[in-house]
Amino acid sequence: KNEVEQSPQNLTAQEGEFITINCSYSVGISALHWLQQHPGGGIVSLFMLSSGKKKHGRLIATINIQEKHSSLHITASHPRDSAVYICAVARYSGSRLTFGEGTQLTVNP
Amino acid sequence: DTGVSQDPRHKITKRGQNVTFRCDPISEHNRLYWYRQTLGQGPEFLTYFQNEAQLEKSRLLSDRFSAERPKGSFSTLEIQRTEQGDSAMYLCASSLGTADRFGYTFGSGTRLTVV
Numbered sequence: 001k002n003e004v005e006q007s008p009q010n011l012t013a014q015e016g017e018f019i020t021i022n023c024s025y026s027v028g029i030s031a032l033h034w035l036q037q038h039p040g041g042g043i044v045s046l047f048m049l050s051s052g053k054k055k056h057g058r059l060i061a062t063i064n065i066q067e068k069h070s071s072l073h074i075t076a077s078h079p080r081d082s083a084v085y086i087c088a089v090a091r092y093s094g095s096r097l098t099f100g101e102g103t104q105l106t107v108n109p
Numbered sequence: 110d111t112g113v114s115q116d117p118r119h120k121i122t123k124r125g126q127n128v129t130f131r132c133d134p135i136s137e138h139n140r141l142y143w144y145r146q147t148l149g150q151g152p153e154f155l156t157y158f159q160n161e162a163q164l165e166k167s168r169l170l171s172d173r174f175s176a177e178r179p180k181g182s183f184s185t186l187e188i189q190r191t192e193q194g195d196s197a198m199y200l201c202a203s204s205l206g207t208a209d210r211f212g213y214t215f216g217s218g219t220r221l222t223v224v
Contacts, residue, residue, distance in 0.1 A: 031210070041200070041217055042217045043152075044215070045212040045215075048212050090208035090209040094209060095157050096165065097154070097208050098154070102149075102150075
């Protein structure tokens with residue numbers, strides 16, 4: 001079993017819908033990262049959080065350390081949000097990230 | 110600063126050949142990481158440097174793989190005697206510190222195809 005599990009693996013939505021991507025992990029962590037990967041490979045960091053909730057534009061990330069679970073929400077989704085969204089965790093004082101397999105999001109106009 | 114640069118973007122090589130990839134991190138970032146990503150999977154850790162010191166290597170990094178970061182600036186990843194299983198996207202990232210306190214900045218990756 002992977003240390004970081006994401007669901008769903010694939011998600012198709014209509015423009016304007018509210019999107020939720022989930023991430024569960026099985027190890028003790030001190031921080032969780034959400035990243036976005038577009039076709040061609042480039043990865044962009046969206047959030048790093050260790051507790052509570054962060055918001056940036058239409059993106060919201062939450063984490064529940066006790067339940068070992070995080071969610072990424074996209075409000076008013078748009079076709080340009082289509083990408084792979086990846087969750088990754090960092091152990092205490094760790095340098096490496098352990099990644100989930102990603103969620104392929106497609107937003108149709 | 111233009112971010113993390115990787116060269117080449119694409120490399121096609123014949124099985125058995127050696128290949129070398131280069132990564133130029135953000136200049137003030139002292140940590141540099143190499144990850145490998147195969148189709149449909151998340152990136153897997155290969156190795157990381159703090160300045161010029163290679164501090165951790167994954168079991169994935171077989172004897173055919175070697176990485177260097179001379180003078181703590183750019184880094185190279187060399188694969189000797191390439192195999193078809195080495196075909197993947199090789200990602201470089203840099204950061205100011207540990208992943209529990211600092212975000213990563215990724216390069217665009219080098220896609221390796223071994224034929």
